[in-house]
């Protein structure tokens with residue numbers, strides 16, 4: 001068996017570098033900037049008001065309360081058609097441009113209006129300083145300024161900023177396209193009744209969901225029988241259209257584990273027994289330069305293997321600097337006993353943040369076929385080789401969210 005970090009480093013070392021491309025802003029969420037982005041426009045583009053109220057000359061409010069003549073109205077989107085002179089005010093709505101002459105805004109709550117539409121006055125209750133409630137042009141971003149350096153992960157905030165500077169096409173690393181294949185003669189995926197010895201193909205939908213939740217493009221390459229030719233065909237077609245492949249099943253020590261056999265023949269593969277539980281077997285390598293993850297067939301193992309090997313490597317291929325799940329220290333509620341076996345165990349746990357700290361408890365049955373606990377888990381507790389942890393002990397946890 002080899003240590004987890006050695007296996008992870010090997011996998012990372014075989015994965016290709018991120019590929020720069022250009023994507024529509026609408027498609028950019030979750031990608032990483034391949035180049036720095038510079039502002040070509042000022043944000044805000046013009047001085048405008050942050051409040052509904054009256055645009056005035058600050059100097060005219062000295063000695064408030066004071067009465068001023070209302071000489072116009074500006075809504076957001078209006079262009080000012082006259083200046084504000086001494087003793088004058090223009091009614092103004094949030095986002096509307098400051099009229100020439102005015103240098104401050106008095107919020108509407110601190111004013112009262114009197115007179116007729118043709119001869120309207122406003123009483124201003126307070127003195128306001130120059131710049132009061134005014135958002136200056138370029139206060140957020142100046143033209144020419146580096147808005148985001150290369151390597152920035154594009155989240156909702158970045159999408160909004162990029163839209164604010166009119167960047168409709170974004171220089172980003174390509175989102176990895178990840179093909180998923182399940183293998184096994186016992187698997188049923190067409191909804192038909194189960195015969196003796198048959199089980200539902202749960203790994204393929206589960207892995208496609210993990211791929212997509214992680215921000216990659218999932219490509220369903222179907223269910224393949226335990227036949228060398230069929231496995232070879234789907235793998236060769238898969239590497240033509242995808243940036244990485246995930247297979248599940250067929251990599252253990254059984255007589256019909258042909259994925260390993262085929263990958264050995266057509267790829268540059270390494271077959272690893274990793275000192276972890278679940279997910280000990282991993283076949284990993286490249287076929288025509290495309291990384292292929294031969295994940296174990298046991299349902300929980302396939303998901304844990306994805307978390308530990310595929311997700312970090314695929315994130316790196318997408319240009320992410322941060323590839324790991326966050327790790328926290330948590331108090332174990334109820335013990336998590338285990339026996340020494342030379343492996344690090346990843347226990348499926350429910351994570352809570354309570355009274356200023358993390359707490360975890362077992363998410364249920366820990367067998368590598370017991371998917372319910374995987375589904376209920378939002379963390380993997382890292383149990384080093386030994387006897388596990390007792391109630392109240394501190395344990396390290398990988399957060400799965």
Ligand code: AMP
Pocket residue numbers: 182183184186187199200201202203204248249250251252254257296297298299
């Ligand atoms: P294998 O790695 O092919 O020896 O499979 C190990 C175990 O995982 C067996 O019990 C398989 O039936 C099960 N298994 C393999 N592939 C899948 C799958 N796609 N969905 C559900 N169970 C699977």
Ligand code: MG
Pocket residue numbers: 183184185249250256257297
């Ligand atoms: Mg099998």
